[in-house]
Amino acid sequence: MKLADILVKPIISEKSNRLSEKRNTYAFRVGRKANKLEIKKAVEEFYGVSVVDVNTVVVPGKSKSRFTKAGVISGRKPAYKKAYVTVAEGENIDLYGSL
Numbered sequence: 001m002k003l004a005d006i007l008v009k010p011i012i013s014e015k016s017n018r019l020s021e022k023r024n025t026y027a028f029r030v031g032r033k034a035n036k037l038e039i040k041k042a043v044e045e046f047y048g049v050s051v052v053d054v055n056t057v058v059v060p061g062k063s064k065s066r067f068t069k070a071g072v073i074s075g076r077k078p079a080y081k082k083a084y085v086t087v088a089e090g091e092n093i094d095l096y097g098s099l
Contacts, residue, residue: 006034006042010095011082025086026093030056032081039083047093053086 010016011027019025030039036054043051058081065074087093 001031001034001038003042003046005031006038007046008080010093012095019084020092020095023086024089024092025084026095028083028085030081030083032058032079034081034083036083039085043085043087043093049091049093050088051085052088055084055086057082057084 008029008031011029013027016027019027028039028043034042036056039056040051040054043049058079061079062077063074064077065072
Protein backbone atom coordinates (compact mmCIF):
# COMPACT_ATOMS: atom_id res chain seq x y z
CA MET A 1 0.00 0.00 0.00
CA LYS A 2 1.10 3.56 -0.65
CA LEU A 3 1.64 6.04 2.15
CA ALA A 4 -1.39 8.07 1.01
CA ASP A 5 -3.58 4.95 1.17
CA ILE A 6 -2.50 4.18 4.74
CA LEU A 7 -2.70 7.63 6.37
CA VAL A 8 -5.81 9.41 5.10
CA LYS A 9 -5.79 12.43 7.45
CA PRO A 10 -5.19 13.38 11.09
CA ILE A 11 -8.23 13.70 13.30
CA ILE A 12 -8.34 17.09 15.03
CA SER A 13 -10.94 17.21 17.80
CA GLU A 14 -11.15 18.04 21.48
CA LYS A 15 -10.53 14.42 22.45
CA SER A 16 -7.50 14.02 20.18
CA ASN A 17 -6.01 17.33 21.42
CA ARG A 18 -6.42 16.20 25.03
CA LEU A 19 -4.79 12.83 24.24
CA SER A 20 -1.86 14.49 22.50
CA GLU A 21 -1.23 16.79 25.47
CA LYS A 22 -1.58 14.21 28.23
CA ARG A 23 -0.48 10.88 26.72
CA ASN A 24 1.50 11.89 23.60
CA THR A 25 -1.09 10.01 21.51
CA TYR A 26 -2.33 11.21 18.12
CA ALA A 27 -5.44 10.11 16.18
CA PHE A 28 -5.45 9.42 12.43
CA ARG A 29 -8.06 8.30 9.95
CA VAL A 30 -6.46 5.37 8.10
CA GLY A 31 -7.34 3.04 5.24
CA ARG A 32 -9.62 0.11 6.04
CA LYS A 33 -7.06 -2.46 4.88
CA ALA A 34 -4.09 -0.96 6.75
CA ASN A 35 -2.71 -2.99 9.64
CA LYS A 36 -0.82 -1.81 12.73
CA LEU A 37 2.65 -2.48 11.31
CA GLU A 38 1.91 -0.50 8.13
CA ILE A 39 0.46 2.38 10.17
CA LYS A 40 3.53 2.47 12.43
CA LYS A 41 5.91 2.51 9.46
CA ALA A 42 3.90 5.22 7.65
CA VAL A 43 3.81 7.56 10.67
CA GLU A 44 7.53 7.09 11.30
CA GLU A 45 8.37 7.86 7.66
CA PHE A 46 5.97 10.79 7.21
CA TYR A 47 6.48 12.62 10.52
CA GLY A 48 10.00 11.46 11.48
CA VAL A 49 9.12 10.26 14.99
CA SER A 50 9.51 6.91 16.72
CA VAL A 51 6.20 5.16 17.39
CA VAL A 52 5.75 3.23 20.64
CA ASP A 53 2.23 1.86 20.27
CA VAL A 54 -0.62 1.70 17.72
CA ASN A 55 -4.27 1.02 18.61
CA THR A 56 -6.93 0.72 15.90
CA VAL A 57 -10.73 0.84 15.90
CA VAL A 58 -13.29 0.50 13.10
CA VAL A 59 -16.00 3.14 13.49
CA PRO A 60 -19.32 1.76 12.20
CA GLY A 61 -21.36 3.62 9.60
CA LYS A 62 -24.38 5.62 10.72
CA SER A 63 -27.80 6.21 9.20
CA LYS A 64 -28.55 9.82 8.31
CA SER A 65 -31.73 11.49 7.08
CA ARG A 66 -32.70 15.03 6.17
CA PHE A 67 -35.89 16.81 5.26
CA THR A 68 -36.16 18.52 1.86
CA LYS A 69 -38.90 19.91 -0.35
CA ALA A 70 -39.11 16.54 -2.10
CA GLY A 71 -39.54 14.69 1.20
CA VAL A 72 -37.28 12.76 3.51
CA ILE A 73 -33.97 11.62 2.04
CA SER A 74 -32.29 8.86 4.00
CA GLY A 75 -28.86 7.42 3.47
CA ARG A 76 -25.86 5.97 5.20
CA LYS A 77 -22.43 7.34 6.15
CA PRO A 78 -19.61 4.88 5.41
CA ALA A 79 -17.62 3.08 8.10
CA TYR A 80 -13.97 4.05 8.56
CA LYS A 81 -10.91 3.00 10.51
CA LYS A 82 -9.19 5.11 13.17
CA ALA A 83 -5.71 4.67 14.61
CA TYR A 84 -4.41 6.03 17.90
CA VAL A 85 -0.62 6.34 17.62
CA THR A 86 1.54 6.83 20.72
CA VAL A 87 4.95 8.38 20.04
CA ALA A 88 8.07 8.18 22.21
CA GLU A 89 8.51 10.42 25.24
CA GLY A 90 9.85 13.84 24.36
CA GLU A 91 8.75 13.68 20.70
CA ASN A 92 5.68 15.29 19.18
CA ILE A 93 3.90 15.68 15.84
CA ASP A 94 3.10 19.18 14.58
CA LEU A 95 -0.35 18.70 13.03
CA TYR A 96 -1.06 22.43 12.78
CA GLY A 97 2.12 23.30 10.87
CA SER A 98 0.59 22.32 7.52
CA LEU A 99 -2.64 24.35 7.97
